[in-house]
Structures are given as structure tokens and as C-alpha cells.
Amino acid sequence: MFAVEVRDHIMIAHSLPGEVFGPAQGLHGATFVVDLAFFREELDPDNIVVDIGLATDALKAILKPLNYANLDEYAPVKGKGPTTTEFLARYIFQEMAAKVKSGGLGSHAGGLTKLRVTLNESHVARAWCEGPLA
Amino acid sequence: MFAVEVRDHIMIAHSLPGEVFGPAQGLHGATFVVDLAFFREELDPDNIVVDIGLATDALKAILKPLNYANLDEYAPVKGKGPTTTEFLARYIFQEMAAKVKSGGLGSHAGGLTKLRVTLNESHVARAWCEGPLA
Amino acid sequence: MFAVEVRDHIMIAHSLPGEVFGPAQGLHGATFVVDLAFFREELDPDNIVVDIGLATDALKAILKPLNYANLDEYAPVKGKGPTTTEFLARYIFQEMAAKVKSGGLGSHAGGLTKLRVTLNESHVARAWCEGPLA
Amino acid sequence: MFAVEVRDHIMIAHSLPGEVFGPAQGLHGATFVVDLAFFREELDPDNIVVDIGLATDALKAILKPLNYANLDEYAPVKGKGPTTTEFLARYIFQEMAAKVKSGGLGSHAGGLTKLRVTLNESHVARAWCEGPLA
Amino acid sequence: MFAVEVRDHIMIAHSLPGEVFGPAQGLHGATFVVDLAFFREELDPDNIVVDIGLATDALKAILKPLNYANLDEYAPVKGKGPTTTEFLARYIFQEMAAKVKSGGLGSHAGGLTKLRVTLNESHVARAWCEGPLA
Amino acid sequence: MFAVEVRDHIMIAHSLPGEVFGPAQGLHGATFVVDLAFFREELDPDNIVVDIGLATDALKAILKPLNYANLDEYAPVKGKGPTTTEFLARYIFQEMAAKVKSGGLGSHAGGLTKLRVTLNESHVARAWCEGPLA
Numbered sequence: 023m024f025a026v027e028v029r030d031h032i033m034i035a036h037s038l039p040g041e042v043f044g045p046a047q048g049l050h051g052a053t054f055v056v057d058l059a060f061f062r063e064e065l066d067p068d069n070i071v072v073d074i075g076l077a078t079d080a081l082k083a084i085l086k087p088l089n090y091a092n093l094d095e096y097a098p099v100k101g102k103g104p105t106t107t108e109f110l111a112r113y114i115f116q117e118m119a120a121k122v123k124s125g126g127l128g129s130h131a132g133g134l135t136k137l138r139v140t141l142n143e144s145h146v147a148r149a150w151c152e153g154p155l156a
Numbered sequence: 157m158f159a160v161e162v163r164d165h166i167m168i169a170h171s172l173p174g175e176v177f178g179p180a181q182g183l184h185g186a187t188f189v190v191d192l193a194f195f196r197e198e199l200d201p202d203n204i205v206v207d208i209g210l211a212t213d214a215l216k217a218i219l220k221p222l223n224y225a226n227l228d229e230y231a232p233v234k235g236k237g238p239t240t241t242e243f244l245a246r247y248i249f250q251e252m253a254a255k256v257k258s259g260g261l262g263s264h265a266g267g268l269t270k271l272r273v274t275l276n277e278s279h280v281a282r283a284w285c286e287g288p289l290a
Numbered sequence: 291m292f293a294v295e296v297r298d299h300i301m302i303a304h305s306l307p308g309e310v311f312g313p314a315q316g317l318h319g320a321t322f323v324v325d326l327a328f329f330r331e332e333l334d335p336d337n338i339v340v341d342i343g344l345a346t347d348a349l350k351a352i353l354k355p356l357n358y359a360n361l362d363e364y365a366p367v368k369g370k371g372p373t374t375t376e377f378l379a380r381y382i383f384q385e386m387a388a389k390v391k392s393g394g395l396g397s398h399a400g401g402l403t404k405l406r407v408t409l410n411e412s413h414v415a416r417a418w419c420e421g422p423l424a
Numbered sequence: 425m426f427a428v429e430v431r432d433h434i435m436i437a438h439s440l441p442g443e444v445f446g447p448a449q450g451l452h453g454a455t456f457v458v459d460l461a462f463f464r465e466e467l468d469p470d471n472i473v474v475d476i477g478l479a480t481d482a483l484k485a486i487l488k489p490l491n492y493a494n495l496d497e498y499a500p501v502k503g504k505g506p507t508t509t510e511f512l513a514r515y516i517f518q519e520m521a522a523k524v525k526s527g528g529l530g531s532h533a534g535g536l537t538k539l540r541v542t543l544n545e546s547h548v549a550r551a552w553c554e555g556p557l558a
Numbered sequence: 559m560f561a562v563e564v565r566d567h568i569m570i571a572h573s574l575p576g577e578v579f580g581p582a583q584g585l586h587g588a589t590f591v592v593d594l595a596f597f598r599e600e601l602d603p604d605n606i607v608v609d610i611g612l613a614t615d616a617l618k619a620i621l622k623p624l625n626y627a628n629l630d631e632y633a634p635v636k637g638k639g640p641t642t643t644e645f646l647a648r649y650i651f652q653e654m655a656a657k658v659k660s661g662g663l664g665s666h667a668g669g670l671t672k673l674r675v676t677l678n679e680s681h682v683a684r685a686w687c688e689g690p691l692a
Numbered sequence: 693m694f695a696v697e698v699r700d701h702i703m704i705a706h707s708l709p710g711e712v713f714g715p716a717q718g719l720h721g722a723t724f725v726v727d728l729a730f731f732r733e734e735l736d737p738d739n740i741v742v743d744i745g746l747a748t749d750a751l752k753a754i755l756k757p758l759n760y761a762n763l764d765e766y767a768p769v770k771g772k773g774p775t776t777t778e779f780l781a782r783y784i785f786q787e788m789a790a791k792v793k794s795g796g797l798g799s800h801a802g803g804l805t806k807l808r809v810t811l812n813e814s815h816v817a818r819a820w821c822e823g824p825l826a
Contacts, residue, residue, distance in 0.1 A: 023555060024510050029548040031412045035303035035319035035360075040202045044209060050358040051303035051319010055413050068442045069511040074549060075446060090313040092303075099187040110167070125165050128444070144299045145323050145815060146163040147208060153157060165814045169705035169721035169762075174470045176530070178477060179760040185705035188813050224715040226705075242426050243471040255753010278701045279681060279725050280431040281476060287425060291823060292778050297816040308604045310664070312611060321604040337779040342590040342817060343714060374562050396712070412699045413547060415610060421559060437571035437587035437628075438620045452626040453571035453587010457681050492581040494571075546567045547591050576738045578798070580745060643737040644694050674713040683744060689693060 026071040027059040027138075028078050032085050036093035038104045050096070054141040056085065058118060060127075061136035073128040080126055083118045111139045111151035119155055149153065160205040161193035161272075162212050166219050172238045173209035183228070185211035188275040190219065192252060192262075207262040214260055218251045232238065245273045245285035253289055294329040294339040295406075296346050300353050304361035306372045317362070322378065324353065324407040326386060329396075329404035341396040348394055352385045378406045379419035387423055425474050429461040429472040429540075430480050438495035440506045446473065456512065456543040460520060461525070462529075463538035475530040481526055484521045509543045513553035517541045521557055563595040563609040563674075564614050572629035574640045575615035586629070590619065590677040592621065594654060597672035611665040616662055620653045628651050647675045655691055672690075696741040696749050697729040697808075702755050706763035708774045724811040726755065726779065728788060730797075731806035743798040750796055754787045764819070781809045781821035789825055 035051040058081050060072045088096070093105040099113060115137055122131050138152040169185040192215050194206045222230070227239040233247060249271055256265050272286040303319040326349050356364070356370045361373040367381060383405055390399050406420035437453040443515060460483050462474045490498070493508040517539055523531050540554040583656040594617050596608045622631070629641040635649060651673055658667050674688040709769040728751050731741045747813055760768070763775040769783060792801050808822040 024513070024551070025550045026510065026552050027549070028214070029413065031414070033314075033318050033320050033412070035317050040204050042204070044300075048358055049303050049360040050301050051321075052301050053319075053321040053412050057279050065508075065510055065514070068444050069505045069508045070444070071510055072549065073444050075192050078548075090316055090318040092317040101260075103201075103203045106203045108160065108199055108205055112199070121219045130393040134444075144301070144321050145297065146212075147161070147297070149158070149205065163815065165816070167716075167720050167722050167814070169719050176475050180703075183705050183762040184760040185723075186703050186722040187721075187794050187814050202499055206456050215475070216771055222719055224720040226719040237469075237471045240467075242428065242473055245426070246467070278703070278723050280480075280700065280701070281429070283426070283428045283473065285426050285493045292781070292819070292821050294819045295779065295817070309612075310604050310606070310609050333776075333778055333782070335773075336712050337773045337776045338712070339778055339819065341712050346816075371603075371605045374601075374605045376562065376601055376607055379560070380601070414614075415563070417560070417562045417607065419560050435586050435588050437585050438578040439611065445631070446624040447568075450626055451571050453589075454569050455587075455589040455680050492584055492586040494585040500623070510610075526567050542580070546589050547565065548567070578738050578740070578743050578745075639737075639739045642735075642739045644696065644735055644741055647694070648735070682748075683697070685694070685696045685741065687694050 023061060023063055024065055024071045025059045025061045026074060026077065027034055027057050027149055028074060029055060029057050030078070030081050030085055031055045032089040033148045034088060034091050034093050036105045037089065038106060040104055043104065052143050054107065054143055056081065056114065057140040057142070058114070059138040061138070062133045063135060064133070066130035066133060072131060072134060078129050080131045081122050084114055084121070107143050107149040108151065111141050111149055115151045115153065122155055123139070157192045157195060157197055158199055158205045159195045160208060160211065161191050162208065162215055163189060163191050164212070164215050165189045165218055166223040168222060168225050168227050170239060171237045174238055177238065186277050188241065188277055190215065190216045190248065191274040191276070192248070193272040194268050195272070197269060198262035198267070200267060205263060206268060209261065210262050214252065214255050218248055218255070226272045241277050241283040242285065245275050245283055249273045249285045249287065256289055291329060291331060292333055292339045293327045293329045294342060294345065294350055295325050296342065296385060297325050298346070298349050298353055299323045300357040302356060302359050302361050304373045306374060308372055311372065320411050322375065322411055323387070324349065324382065325408040325410070326382070328402055329406070330347065331403060332401070334398035334401060336398075340399060340402060344396050348389050352382055352389070353382045375409045375411050375417040376389040376419065377411050379417055383407045383419045383421065390423055425463060425464055425465045426467055426473050427461045428476060428479065430476065430483055430549045431457060431459050431460050432480070432487055433457045434484050434491040436490060436493050436495050438507045438522050440508060442506055445506065447465050449540050455547055456509065458483065458516065459539040459542040459544070460516070463539060463540070463545045464535045466535070468532035468535055470532075472534060474533060478528065478530050482520065486516055488522070509551040510544050512552065513543050513551055517555065524557055559597060559599060560601055560607050561594050561595045561597045562610060562613065564610060565591060565593050566614070566616055566617050566621055567591045567613040570624060570627050570629050572641045572644060575641055578618065584629060588679050590643065591678055592650065593676040593678070593689040594650070596670055597648070597674070597675040598669045602608065602666035602669060604666075608667060608670060612662070612664050616654065616657050620650055620657070643677045643679050644687065647677050647685055651675045651687045651689065658691055693731060693733055694735055694741050695729045695731045696747065697727050698743060698744065699725060700748070700755055701725045703759050704758060704763050708776060710774055713774065722779065722813050724813055726751065726784065727810040727812070728784070729808040730804050731808070732795045732800060732803045734803070735740050736800035736803060738800075742801060742804060745764050746796070746798050750788065750791050754784055754791070765822040777811045777819040778786045778821065779811050781811050781819055785821045785823065787804055792825055
């Protein structure tokens, strides 16, 4: 199995309603350093997992509307529960899975089998969402 | 699949009996930067893998008696073979698995399926223990 | 010259008024991983720069009201211009300098000559404030 | 499951023929920081995954002919397609798998089940190859 | 004193003529992760050291012709001695100093007093060039 | 001003007598990831600060007797006060300064003006010693 992982980041505000979140119930924010890994079983004819230029651009395009946003007011995630690190990892996973499906990652991207999205929120905490591509 | 990982550290002394350990047979020590990852298949009703506050506190509680210890004299690990990085990763895994089972990680922690404990011992070496929760 | 540096972090929301800030004019947020370095010319009688336990606690105490805060509504920084990374580095510098002066860093802290506060805001950007202790 | 991972690096030149590589078609280079992980189901009688001294030496021996090389002229990889990060991860995987098989990793290395080779090419990109030992 | 530091990277090929370079005399390559720090004594009216958007763009513009280049054939550095990490740090320093002088870093950049350019070449080595702005 | 910095590490046991050390008074240990920076005003005729091969070997030679040692029993540091991180940074500084003076860093090392030794003891703490070469 092979993987390629690229990195970018977003800086967002949000509040996390729910007793479990303690002081994070109030409006605060985070830098999420995002690692997106693409997996496939065998390399494509160019000896790559994915076109890393397209992968980097696709991640940047997905993150652009999230960057510098107040997620409490960001329509695509509103009303879907707390915008936790885990939730955002899943949201970015779904956005990238859609891009792969629609051909945005190049002609050989059909061979991709899995994605993993990791959000590093500090030097002591991170979360990730990993799953197969349908 | 989802995961949340938290980080803490310990600073210990120990000796590693056995020819395979070469110069590490003598009394020396290590800083282990410990990453503990909790896994589950679906997010809980709060859109989280685990209560990160409880997870951080549980890890700190497990590490406390190990921190600043001479493992050659630490009863819970004495006589169980060399206290290698791998051995300590398994020990911390077992301690955390017990905490999850006994309810210490919150009411939704029953949905946790797996743990991974990584001990970073330097900028060039680390070890981990990963396994299902019974 | 000697230095000891300790690390902690905060997760805040803020907006940055001023054309120069572009998309960061809107409400967004950041994780700041904070490194605080203490300097002195010669080591104290215990061969240390500063009591690292007191230093760690002092940094945590300074960061506590900032953590999980919306800086747009945080009284101590309101009306003093944009709460940029640089501004916050200076604010934390001033808070720690006051703690050193008031004796909160231990009986030998009079020998401290300088502080440096670094705020890491992502994997590609950071800012710091460095200066002598009066 | 247990793993031990060791780190080393190489500094190489190469060109990547193929339209997909854009500006990387020309002769350029890279530092690859290489992480090699060894996996096994249960620890060996010394409570280890692998003799870390042998593992470190084996990785260094595999990397030595690659280090400071122009891969366009390096016989073992010539004519096998572009020497991408993924390709090199697989090449190092195969070299280490052969070393394990031939007994170079010690008398208990028969219990190793899997290898993973990660090549970090910058602060924003990496690739890995992971697979079972035959 | 205040500083802001931004990060980018280049991937280059070169050879280093001179006995002192040992195996690096042959054609090889490197990833240089470049940190560029801007210094000033007091913050500008926007509470910043420099417009971080302009700083990031300026660094990218300076690095662009170096990225994916064979430095042995790159006219601006040819014939000036070995293109060591130190040499490249100085070259990037000079390019950025010229940009600051010509107004490319914004209207308040006249207050900048110093630059530092760090090139990280692996997980175990880096070099930097630091100096005042004329 | 120019600098080159190389990295290595040691794993030691020690105890730190003195009330200020709290739980670190008992026998424990640490991994110290050591960064040694060499400074000079102008590059030498080979466009370098120091022969990085000699620098790396010199650091390794200095660290060798410390690695895997119990510092409580290590003659060169015994009776000189607590073997704190700061103390060890100074000790390594002095050892390297002597090597520079005795010609161990090559024929151009006379141009070196300063050294800095940083000991990273965990992901949240480090100390350094910096000073001129006599």
C-alpha cells in the first residue's frame, strides 16, 4: 500500500455547545494544520499515488472558504452539531472524496482507495478521520 | 474511522539487561514523549471521539507514578523483563484500556474500539503498541 | 549566557481591523503555541536559570484568562489596537516581566536579564518579542 | 501489534520525466528524511520488536549508496520509471525486506510481519510504502 | 525587539567542488526549508512587524527561480564559489534586503532593522545568515 | 553573521539534589536532543562556517562518554553541583570550545567566534548555553 500526504492550514473561530466542552463552549478559535493522505494499492504508470500538484491545489480550494471563518456562521456546517476537530476532519474528508469522484485529482485518481484527514490543533492534540473511497 | 490523540511525557531511569542492548545495559535514562490515540468507528452525539479533557487527565494520571522514576525499582513493572520502549508502550496501553473499561473516560467511551500508544524516545527513534479494546 | 524555555498554548478568537489584514479582518481564530525563554548571564547556585516548575506555572497562569477567549471582548487588551501575534507576544512578555519583578519566579530570579516570548501560529508562521528585564 | 521506527536521511539529485511532474521534469534534488518502521504481533523474548542497533545500521547501509547520488545515473533504479518519492519508498522497502529475510536483523527478526517506509520530502509533503513481509 | 518569521521551501540540485565536501562533491540535491525572519525595534501603527502577506509573497518570489533548479547551471549564483547552505542563506538574505529597500514589503517596512534567513537541510543540520538592513 | 547547527542526542540517568528540583531529586533520566551551533562573521574560502563532517564527528565524540551514562557516577561532572540541563549545555560548550581551540574543527576554524549548545529535554522544555570563543 502507498500513500502521499500534503499539508496546509486554516485559522477559524467557533464555539462548541455542550457541557462536555467546558471552557470551549464560549467563542474561541484554532489553527488547524491539516494533513491529507491519499492511499492506493499500486503506483500509477508515473510511479505516483496522486498528482501532488492537483492534490495540493484541491486541499487549498477546500480549505479556502473555511480559512479566516467564524464556523458558527458558516452555512455548510451550521446545524450539524458542534464543529469539533473530529467533525471538521470528516467534513474535509467528504469534500475531498467528492473531488476525487468528480475527476478533480487527475485521470489516474480512480485507483485511489482511501483518504485520511488529520487536523493538528496544538503541539499536544490532534484528530483524524480515515476511510475508504466509495 | 476516527481518532483523537493527546500528548504528555515522562523522564525515567532504567537499565536494560540483555546482550542485545549493548551500552544500554548500564543505568541510563530517557525522556519519552507519549502520544495516546483513541479510535472509534463513528463520532458520539457530541461529534467527538472522546472527552479530550478526561483523556488528557487520564494519561497524566497513568504517567504520574512513572515520571521521575527509576524503573529498575518500580514495583508494577519489576520482574517482567526489560523495560524497553515497546514494553512501556504496552504497559501504558494496558493501564489506559483499564481506565476506559472502568468508566474513567466518560459515558460514551463504550464506543471506543482501539488504542495506540506511541513513545518517542529521541528525534530518531520511537515505538508504539496498538490494539483493540476488549 | 544561559536560557531556559518552556512551552504552553492558547486557542483564541479575534478579528484584526485594518486593511493590511485582508481576510483576517473578519472574526476568526488561532492556536498560539507559546514558547517563553528566560535568560541570565551566569547560572544560580542550583545550576539553573530559573525554577522550571515556577516558570511553567507562571506561564500557565498568564495564559489561563486568554485561553478559550474572544480577544475582541477581553478587557485587558481591548482598545489597544489589533491583537496581532506580535501584540500578544508583547502582552505576555509584559505579564511575565511583572511576575519576575514581583518575586513570583523564586528567590534567585533577580538574576534574570532578558525574556523572549514566541508565538507559533501555524507550521509556516511565528512571531516573537524579546527584551531586557528592567 | 507493536512497532519500532528509526530515522535517517539522504540528499539526492534526480529529474522526473513525464508531463505530470511540471517543473520537476528538470534536474533538481531533495532531502528525504526516511522513517523505517518494523512491525510484529508480539514482542520477542527481550521485550523488543527488533534490535534497534541492527535496524539503524541496516537502514544506514541501504541509504549509503543513495546518499549524495544523482539517481538519473544510479544503476539499481535506472530504467524503472520516474524515481518519485513513492518509488524510492518502495525501493527502500524492498531492500530492507531482503535484509530481514537474509538474517541481517538478528535471530528474532523472523517474527517481523510488516514494514513501512516513509520519505518526508519537505515540511508539507511526504509519501510512504507499507506492506507485509513475505 | 520584535520579529515575524515565515516559512517556504525549495528543492534543488548542485555539486560542491572542494575537498572539504567529501561525497558532496558529486551532483546531488537538497530540500531547503527556508525560514525568513524580519526584525524591528517597535511595532508599526497596525501592531505588526511586517505585512505577513507581502512577506510570504516576497519569499515565494525570491525562491521561485531557485525551486526545481540545478544550481550548477543557475546564472545568478554561478562562479561565486560553492553553493553551500550558508551561501544560499546569504543569497536569499541579499535578495530580500533588496526587496525591502525597493518598497516591496509595504509602506512601514522602513522600520525593519534586521533579517535572518535559516535553511533547514535535514532533521540534523541547518544554517543561517543574519544581519542588519543597511 | 553566519551559523551552522548540527544535531545529535544522549540518554542519561541522574538525580538532582536540592529542594528546588522537587520530584527530580530522585534518580530519573532524560533524552537530551543536542543542537550545537557554530558562528562566524564571514564565510571561509569554501563558503562554509565550519566543516560539517568534522563538526558532526566532534559532537559525537563529546557525547559518546555521556551517552547511556549515570551522571551521578560520571567523574568529569561529579562534585560540580547538580547536572541540570543548563549545566550539561555549559559542559558540552566547554568541551567543544576546547576542540575548536586545539584544531579539531579544521584549518579555518580559527574564524569561529561563538558557540551555542541547546539541550531539548522534552516537547515542552529546553535550555541553552551561548558564548564567545576566547
